[in-house]
Amino acid sequence: MKISNVGGIIAAASTKLARPMLQVGAIPIIKRIVISFRQAGIFPIVIVIGHKEDEIKYQLSSYGAIFIHNEAYEEPPLFDSVKLGLSYLQDKCDKVIFSPVNVPMFSPDTLRRMLSVEGDIITPSYKNQGGHPVLLSSEVFQSIIEYSGDNGLRGAISAMKEKRVWLPVDDPGILYSVHNHQELKEHLEEHNKAILHPYLNITLEKESLFFNGRVKLLLFLIYYTKHVRNACDKMALSYSKAWDILNKLEKELGHAVVDRRHGGKHGGRTDLTEEGLQLLVAYQQFENTIFSHAHREFERIFLKKGVL
Structure with missing residues (x-):
């Protein structure tokens, strides 16, 4: 089962080329991209890391990101990170938005426009010049992963030019790089005006909080990895903290959300129970509905009336 329709990939691994922690305004550029992705309802967000990975995890561990390590980060082609991200998400999403970390100034509205257009490869253009990010449908994932020709992602897309749709946008940020x-x-x-948004932290609570976006990501990763420790590694969460979260969740709900299976030839395995999976899917649907409604109302009440 696919929990989410649209995922995101940010390539931020290269030692020589990527500058994820470059400060523009009050925040690093990688956080700008994550904020834009989140505003467009993109989940999960996969960040392919290598260079400065500890700093990146520190900055974004609370933002619901999944971290994938690129072993060849000393000098990896950007395309390696694209392939790693797509390989991870190909069974999890129907579409993926990809951006190199060095192009951080596109707007959330551009992302929303891209998601509203039908096509297997959507490239935004400003004054007839193509930029980033790029939207890819699951129909082209495997072709891109298997591509071994010249010019990396550009070459892979050129080889499928009949599937490409150019989308004119009034957003010069798609062209601006570090x-x-x-x-x-x-x-x-x-850009700060473009990313102005209401911050929604949706939680489920009784006497205290027991479910939020971070718990959602933990369940999402357990569902796909079948291991709590592997899930923790990908979201920069300690193993003991993860079990504290799961135990509290089950106590509050009054039933199990994970099925623990210890030992065996290949070690332990943890999966979601049927109730745990239903909770994950329901929360994702609820969150999408609330975010969509909040965006419309924020625009109507604040932006169209010139309050902000």
């Missing part, structure tokens, strides 16, 4: 830091700074005020 190679022109001054350009990023000049676009900062406009």
Whole structure:
């Protein structure tokens, strides 16, 4: 079962090329991309890391990101990170939005427009110049993963040019990269307006909180990895903390959400119970509904009336 329709991939591994912690305004560029992805309802968000991975995890561990390590991060082609991300998400999402970390200034509205267009490969363009991010449908995942020709992702997409849709957008941020830091700074005020949003932290509570987005991500990862420890590794969560979360969740609900199977030839295994899976799916649907409604109302009440 696919829990989510649209996932995201951010390539941030390269030692020489990626600058994920570059500060533009009050936050690093990688956080800008994650904020934009979250505003567009993208889940899960996979960050392919290597260089500065501890700093990235520290900055984003509470943002519901999944971290995948690129072993060849000293000098990996960007395309390696694309393949790693797609390989991870190909059985989990119908569509993926991909962005290199060095292009952080596109707007959430551009993402929403891309998601509203039919096509297997959607590339935004500003004044006839293509930029990032790029939307890929599951129909092209395997072709991109298997591509071994020249020019990386650009070459893989060119080999399927009949599947590509160009989407004109009024967003110069799709072109701005860290190679022109001054350009990023000049676009900062406009981008801050674009990412202005209500912060929604949806929780389920009785006398205290027992379910939120971080618990959702833990269940999501357990569902796919079948191991709590592997799930923890991918979301920068300690193993003991994960079991504290799961034990509290089960106590509050009055039933099991994970099925623990110890030992065996290949070690222990943990899966979601039917009730745990139903909870995960229901929370994801509830969150999507609330976020969509909140965005419409925020725009109607604050933006259209010129309050902000």
